[in-house]
Amino acid sequence: MSNWFGFRTPSLRFLFAWAVADLAANILLVVTGGAVRVTGSGLGCPTWPQCGDGKYTPPVSYHGLIEFGNRMLTWVLVVVAIGAWLAAMRYRPKDRVARKLATWVALGIPLQAVIGGITVLTKLNPWVVALHFVLTMAIISLATWLVYRTRPAGAAASVDEVALPRDSVIARLGLLLAWVVYLLTWITVYLGTVVTGSGPHSGDEHSHRNGLQPTQATQLHVDAVWTLVGATIGLLALAFLAHLAWRRASLWFAAILILQGVIGYVQYLTHLPMLLVILHMFGSALLMTGATFLLLSAVEAGRTRDLS
Template sequence: MFRPFTAVLRPLALASLVANVALIVTGAAVRLTDSGLGCPTWPKCTDGSYTTTSAMGVHGVIEFGNRMLTFVLVALAIACFLGALGRPRRRSLVRLSIAVGLGIPMQGVIGGITVLTHLNPWVVGLHFLLSIALITVAYAFWRRIDEGDAAPVLLVPAPLRALGVLTTLASLAVVAVGVVVTGSGPHSGDRGAKRNGLDPAAISQVHADLVFLLIGLSVALWFALRAVPAPAAAVRAAGVLVIVELSQGLIGFVQYFTHLPVILVAAHMLGAGLVWWATLGALWSLRERPVVAESTPAGQTPAPAPSKDPVPAA
């Protein structure tokens, strides 16, 4: 019964990852069109309806549409779970698929709290950070499909692994402080929503300083990987990270000096998700998990371990 899902598990996992990044974009649309209270209550859209009504106008449609993406995420999570069940001896995949599935309703609950608290900027920020956490787990699930379950093996010297971890922490700090910057700016999701009270210029400077640190660390990682016998995939992943960061930084500076036009803010929020995706890719490329060969009875020759998990029959 699991074969149809198992056969396309990797595309399903990628679709789940992309959908979680897309959730950032739809959330940006809600915020940037002042539709944060388009559905003024939760879990219903209005006191008398679970769906948007004509009286809610376009803001209700936008907010309700963002809520409907949750069902797409749930459907993908269920499909990934069923596909993972079809992989023999891959409990790690099942656990990761469950983690993704549980994170989605949690995200919906926090989204509801943002509405019930009239878009409190700190709760809205938590809503975004949970998306980052979901992207992390969805990415891990996607990458683990083609890996084994042996202990991770470093592909680079330990100091470069440490540099990769430091770069990841800097990337997470950039994203987190970016959330605080957003909470101090004008795009609150509703004209009556409060801001966090921090000075936008001051917190933006902190954010910019962290961006410079992140780019410096990423460039150092790329050069260091080129200087040692590192796998080509690791060098390429670090290079992609630098390119994505520079693109995101350019958008960030232009949006700041052009007074935060909506289209650039939306692009910057999408860029935050892509920077984190690229960060995970760079970190992941520094190690591998070999496939564990199955034990065989005495007197028999063990079969070579496949490079990828076979797709079993149902």
């Protein structure tokens, strides 16, 4: 108690642990949200903030318990976000960036809950559902930044990595490609929500779809995916040929992208089985995490070269 469970004088590792927990909790929310959707439990609690009939407890039903369980996870996110925020605010020396990131993530949780409530009140309008998912991805990207910012020292570049000036052609091209990959990841993720809004997993059998043809929406999403694959290949080639400091981050992102692509094609060919849909949503969260980590690595490498 004398150290307030570590919050009185938090170490960098303590702050990092809370940042990781913050990121993990938000990724878990994506998984449980996917479970709500594929089981058709989106209106298991037909009102918000109540769960129906003026009560805050769920009806004794399969769908009601699943939706209520997903809602209760929000309170876990609140506790973790507050823990990360307190650790960032108490950490010394002051890290203003970490403080801002922890604050943004914490403020995003209630905003996300309100938009989630609006999805219920609009009977799972697919465009509102898409906004809800996009906000979750934004929180995950910010939480990844917080993890990157607070990671313990020791991940130094290997001896065979070239220290390029920030204004060199290769360094500028690499940073540009990292930004392209990050933006394409956002486009791909959003178009994935459009595909979901046109497909069978609406969250409830009576909810409306977005009116688009599933095959056309899927093709648009696939086009974005292959564009992202092409940009990633170019980034990988540059990173390894020039021995750039963030080549490991690019390799990890490529591995996540390949895995996500395989899951995507398999789920499409097997007519969207529930487990694969949930795994694909989990993969989207990992993809956003990887893209954010990759971009931050490229940006930091440029700043490091400026100081060397």
